[in-house]
Amino acid sequence: MLQQLSISNYALIKELSISPDKGLNIITGETGAGKSIMLGALGLLLGKRADTKVLFDNSRKCVIEGTFDISDYRLKALFDEFDVDYDEECIVRREISSSGKSRAFVNDGVVNLDFLKQLGASLMDIHSQHDTLLLGSNAFQLNLIDAFAQNTELKDSYNQQYRTYQEKKDIHGKLVEESAELRKEADYNQFLFDELEKGAFQSGEQDELEADLSKLENAEEIKTRLNEALAIIDQADFNINSFVLDLKNALSQISSYSNSYDTLRDRVESTLIELKDITGELEQEEATVEYDPARTEEVQDRLSLLYKLQQKHQVSDIDGLLKIQEELSDKVLRVENLDDAIEAADKARIKALEKLNSLGDKLSATRKKIFKPFQTQIAELLAGLGMPNARLVIDHKSQEPGPNGKDHINLLFSANKGVDPQPLKTAASGGEFSRLMFAVKYILADKTALPTIVFDEIDAGISGEVAMQMAQMMTVMAENHQVMTITHLPQIAAKGSSHYFVFKDDAGNATASGIRKLNEEERLLEIAQMIGGKSPSDKTIESAKELLTL
Numbered sequence: 001m002l003q004q005l006s007i008s009n010y011a012l013i014k015e016l017s018i019s020p021d022k023g024l025n026i027i028t029g030e031t032g033a034g035k036s037i038m039l040g041a042l043g044l045l046l047g048k049r050a051d052t053k054v055l056f057d058n059s060r061k062c063v064i065e066g067t068f069d070i071s072d073y074r075l076k077a078l079f080d081e082f083d084v085d086y087d088e089e090c091i092v093r094r095e096i097s098s099s100g101k102s103r104a105f106v107n108d109g110v111v112n113l114d115f116l117k118q119l120g121a122s123l124m125d126i127h128s129q130h131d132t133l134l135l136g137s138n139a140f141q142l143n144l145i146d147a148f149a150q151n152t153e154l155k156d157s158y159n160q161q162y163r164t165y166q167e168k169k170d171i172h173g174k175l176v177e178e179s180a181e182l183r184k185e186a187d188y189n190q191f192l193f194d195e196l197e198k199g200a201f202q203s204g205e206q207d208e209l210e211a212d213l214s215k216l217e218n219a220e221e222i223k224t225r226l227n228e229a230l231a232i233i234d235q236a237d238f239n240i241n242s243f244v245l246d247l248k249n250a251l252s253q254i255s256s257y258s259n260s261y262d263t264l265r266d267r268v269e270s271t272l273i274e275l276k277d278i279t280g281e282l283e284q285e286e287a288t289v290e291y292d293p294a295r296t297e298e299v300q301d302r303l304s305l306l307y308k309l310q311q312k313h314q315v316s317d318i319d320g321l322l323k324i325q326e327e328l329s330d331k332v333l334r335v336e337n338l339d340d341a342i343e344a345a346d347k348a349r350i351k352a353l354e355k356l357n358s359l360g361d362k363l364s365a366t367r368k369k370i371f372k373p374f375q376t377q378i379a380e381l382l383a384g385l386g387m388p389n390a391r392l393v394i395d396h397k398s399q400e401p402g403p404n405g406k407d408h409i410n411l412l413f414s415a416n417k418g419v420d421p422q423p424l425k426t427a428a429s430g431g432e433f434s435r436l437m438f439a440v441k442y443i444l445a446d447k448t449a450l451p452t453i454v455f456d457e458i459d460a461g462i463s464g465e466v467a468m469q470m471a472q473m474m475t476v477m478a479e480n481h482q483v484m485t486i487t488h489l490p491q492i493a494a495k496g497s498s499h500y501f502v503f504k505d506d507a508g509n510a511t512a513s514g515i516r517k518l519n520e521e522e523r524l525l526e527i528a529q530m531i532g533g534k535s536p537s538d539k540t541i542e543s544a545k546e547l548l549t550l
Contacts, residue, residue: 001482002124002452003089004067009056011042012504020452021498024478027486027515028493028526029502034513035486038502039126039456042066044094046120047113050102058513062096068123073451075122081487082115092119094142126454127437135424135437141411142367142404144440145394146446148372153365158405172345179338182331189335193328196321199305206318209303217298219289226286233260241279244272321404352400360406367407368396374443379475382440383549386466387432389417414541431461438470445477453477453486459492467491490530494547497525524548 006017012034044050045064055062071088079086085107093105094116104116113120134139146155182189214223234241251265306318313324345403371394382390395410412421415432424433438458445453459470471492477483478497487493499518504511518526524544525536532540 001069002066002484003069005042005067006063006065007038007041008064009060009062010041010064011054011056012042012510012511013037014056014514016513016515018500018517020482020484022478022482023497024474025482025484026493026496026499027502028530029483029487029497029515030504034504034515035502037513038515039454039486040124042124042454043227044096045092046124046126047104049113049119050096050100054096054405058098061098063093064092065091066123067091068452069184071124073122075119078115082111082112083117085109088122090119092116092123111407115487117295122451124454125441127441127456127458132527135433135440138408138410139404140405141409144364144444145367145370145374147407147444148374150447151364152448154359154363154366155405158356158363159403161352161359162401162403163509165349165356168345168349168352172342175338175342175345179335179342182335182338185331189328189331190516193325193332196309196328197320201306201318201321201325202353203322206303207308209299209306213296213299213303215289216292216299219291223286224298225291226282226289230279230282230286231314233275233282241272241275244268247362248272258423273291296371326475356401357406357532362402363405364398364407367405367409371396378436378439379441381442382435384466384469384473385435385439386462386469387415387435390415390432390436392436393421434460435470438473442473442477445481450484452484455483455487456487457488459489460483460488463489470497488530490544490547492525492529494529494544494550497517497546499526501526503510 001022001106002020004017004019006015007013008015016038027035027038037320040054041064044054045066058462068090069088076086080330087107091105091107095103095105104111106116106119123140146152160222231239233239248265248268251261255262255265306321309321310316310318315324316387374390375394378392379390382388382392391414393412393414395412397408399408400406411424411438413424413432414421424436435458438455441453455474459467461468467489468491471489471494474483474485474492475495485492485496493499500515501518501522502513502515505514524541527547528536528544531543536544
């Protein structure tokens, strides 16, 4: 329910503020005074695109703010989905700067227009010319039928199961698609894996092979240089060992004369020991070095294979090849295991579809059950609104389960006797359609917690007894719902619990629109003027009093 609305710097509105009652709120005024401008401002508040042309004064921003009681609207899930703070007293604000920048706020938090549109659809239901398109949509028609059938819980269950089915279907589809792609590459992946597995490569092997090849390819030079080293240390007539041994003996003869000589002798002895170890290692190295063409070719071939595979798989070392081998192994196994996964996913999909079909059948049964009473009630309401021969027929076809169930319906309408019902867009004139839409919303108001209902001159083209009937129906709607009606008919204006008058104010530099709530005396005069013009007679005023007391 709209508790308070304020509009600042919008079109002809400089400043405007109203606090509508819970029941039937009447809005009247001069033509062009700004009644429809208010609806434009409400549209912005509910998520419509902004335009800087709407500014009354281009030097300051436009601000539209509405406070709503949403305690009965079951909107907590929507707020949670968009991560917006929820409060049963919801404050929606729209700001438009002179530069054209628009910002939207809900409970003082910035929100996007997508959220604002979804929220707005639950806050206010504004009758407009576009309702023809709305009522013509299959989704809206099914929602209408579900509201009449009180299908809220069953529809929620179906929607949840439909989402579950879509998830299972997507999982199965992706697995089938993945299987097809993998099978296209399966043989090639197997070939690549076998090639790497046959190589039986080990981490660190490449460094060892490259070192071995270096020794094998230079075996003769290495052996020559090792033998030269051995000769210098120990084998030649004048070798290092013999010189160092002579040095040790010389120092031994004087070591008793000074500790420093004794220390030097010990160091030379340590050198002899180290030289002996070096000699042993040189002999071992020299013994292992052999010219081996067969081994050289074997190492060369192994390294050639490594380099070729590294280039093929675009890696720089053997660890890169081992990683690719592991990935190929996973792909090969994935193909082998995918059939089981596809079978399991298909079983889950079929099970979800069976449950969806079951819920869809239940939903369809409840819908079909109310087709006749719905058609009858609409016909009765339209008869009371001056269309005694009007008929609304529900054309139904079954279909595969979809987002809205297993039913495709089309509302067919005829306003005249002897004329077969046709689709709404071709069968109803503007006035006929307005009365049909009013009847539909009257039924919905009795079945659901509708948001604030706004009628913009829905009474166009009617008068007399039909106007009285529509006024009575609005009064009934307003018993459980907040209704706001822009009207030119005194019969409807007289039924309001509150009456607001929109007027032009020419006192300033520019004409501005204003609004004020009428007291009883002002209201009587306004209704009298709606009946008889600017200067109502005493008889006209009495007629206005009679309307107010009916």
